[in-house]
Amino acid sequence: MNSADLGRRVGVPSTALFTDQYELTMVQAALKAGTADRRSVFEAFTRRLPEGRRYGVVAGTGRVLDAVENFHFDDEMLTFLRDQNVVDSPTVDWLGDYRFSGDIWGYPEGEVYFPGSPLLRVEGSFAECVLLETVILSILNHDSAIAAAASRMSAAAGGRRLIEMGARRTHELSAVASARAAYVGGFHTTSDLAAGFRYNIPTVGTSAHAFTLLHDSERDAFQAQVDSLGRGTSLLVDTYDVTEAVRTAVEIAGPELGAVRIDSGDLLLVAHRVRQQLDELGATETKIVVTSDLDEYAIASLAAAPVDSYGVGTQLVTGSGHPTCSMVYKLVARARSADPADPLLPVAKKSLGAKSSRGGRKWAARRLDEAGVAEAEVIGSGEVPAELADRQLLVELVKGGEVVGREPLEAARERHIAARSGLPMSAMQLSRGEPVLPTEYV
Template sequence: MNTADLGLPVAVPSTALFTDQYELTMLQAALRSGSAHRRSVFEVFTRRLPEGRRYGVVAGTGRVLDAVENFRFDETILGFLRERGILDEQTLKWLAEYRFRGDIWGYPEGEVYFPGSPIMRVEGTFAEAVVLETVILSILNHDSAVAAAASRMAVAAGDRPLMEMGARRTHELSAVAAARAAYVGGFHLTSDLAAGFRYNIPTVGTSAHAFTLLHDTERDAFTAQVDTLGSGTTLLVDTFDVTAAVRAAVEVAGTGLGAVRIDSGDLLLIAHRVRQQLDELGATNTRIVVTSDLDEYAIASLAAAPVDAYGVGTQLVTGSGHPTCSMVYKLVARADTEKPGAPLRPVAKKSMGAKSSVGGRKWAARRLDEAGVAEAEVIGTGPVPAGLTDRQLQVPLVSGGKVVAREPLDAARDRHIAARAGLPLSATQLSRGEPVLATEFH
């Protein structure tokens, strides 16, 4: 098994500068004050779900593990910080030896979450944990937003396959991460070869309108494609006249034509007409693939149409209107001294308004009703109640600085399907609503 099978990047450069400057200036000040090595606990959570969403999806955990493992300050990075005058020599010397040696716990990738869920907990010295804030949040906020959109689209699509096609609608590196997150959320294929290469996601793609326009006639284009890719290929039939294109497609490829793709127009109406035409021509097994700025609502509106697969781009990679999950990384407990074994005490922001937080190192569990359906997200500090000990959600991800939770990407995908199935049925409604589970603080 190669690294791609486990969802590992082929080559990952240092992630140390995926950092906001204030993390390093806090580090410098803490080193000077003597508080940098106090044992500390940071937690990642969100105070609310995006408006109208009923659940969130944890995605990007595997990428976080890669980022923490590759958080190293080499000479080039240290030289940049020195030349800019950002840090003093004492801090640069400390960073030169930086390795995260603490522990990380979190919801496993693919799990669902709710407001207040301690999605990830980072424990170590203040110095080693504070510098990871930005890189952890940037990954989790982006990937979880895409995975949540993907999950809603997967619910709307039912058993019909979904293809991720958003690489041209976002940053080239975000496109790879988005394809990975979409796969966790329930998509089946990606058009992005970098994502296929890096994460072993199945890839797909045939031709665009430009290929048809390159040739003297549509028939010539179809013939060239079938000669190259075989009759099982997918032919794009909406460049000119759909009816004429479908007829030519079957004449060129035969009744064994794999699929036709529709990328514009009234998809519901055209899909019905194309299905009827294909059946009349004897191409009863030829599938119909639709694209064209789809989101979960458009997919749901096509549930009764004779559509066999969907391709989604812009709306998916932008989180279908919610490109971030508003996750935060907050210090919730710390020791009063640097002595080993010094007890932790809860700390929390108590400002006015919605930005206050709850102090203390937290556990999380999901309580089920008598039918085995989730009924509440329970979060607390101190001992876990006996009835919830076997329903805890957090698992060890990093122990003593060593990653302990590598897994194939399919494991996260399967976990999400199971987690979503364990929620109340109203979780799958696309209409706006409140989180499907209430969060209870114990």
């Protein structure tokens, strides 16, 4: 396994200030009260799925591991905290020595999840665990939302290739994370070179309308592109007249033309006409790529069209209407001291409405029916029932502060495909509905 398989992490800056101020002020108060070292268990979960979604997708786990590994306060940060009176001097000194030394278990990246699923379980002292809340939620909420949208688009595409091309529609750093999450969710390539460099995701791209408009004629533009990139390139054919552009493209590149891209108009109608024209011109192997504000519904509507690839931007990087998963990070158990022998006591928020939570250090398993299809998400505390012992979902990610669960991105992608295929067929429906699996507490 080479370093590119795991993502290039060289030069990753500290993540310690990717947090909310109250995480640090809680540490200050706990240090003063003598409770900062109490053994604690925090869990990340969501109380509900976004409206209409049948399942969630865990994404960003690898980035969380990087964030935990790089969560430390350098001298400049400590000076800022002291000068701005964010916390007192004893707390600044404590933060200067901070390194997470606890354990983290979680659903492996690419796995599906449901309401209440304990996606990440963080164990250690109260102070060292509470500091990680914001950065963990920031990553998981964003990446899981993108991966869920990508998964729905992948299911709608029915095996056709998907290109992530949303970099210009979001923050530059979010674009890289989005490309990574989309790859986990089933996309095949990205247009973003930073994502390709950092995560070894295959990259693609040829030209935009500006390249055609630069030249004195469309023929000149096509000829320049073919001369530079070869006959297997993709030519954008909707700058002027699509029919004339396809004819010119095949004249210049011949039947070896790799693909034509359509970015506007009635994509269903235009794709059929272009396919017929390409076949009549002898370019039977030339592919058709469509773009233009696609989402899972538009992709599904093109199922009968002779389309080979879809390029998706805005709707993907904004979670196709659901840019967050509403995950929370809650203290669910704690001891009365830092003594490892001190038993953990379940704790939980008991508020009115839908914001209450369940206490206790939890396990999760997925029960299957006789056909091997998932039928329920089972969550409990204490002993795992024997019949679910080999169906547990949480895996060890960090042990004693050391990352032990890092894996190639390809493994997460493959895991998602397998996890999604193990759900009931109704999970693939795009119509609004409840989670495809019930959550059962035992």
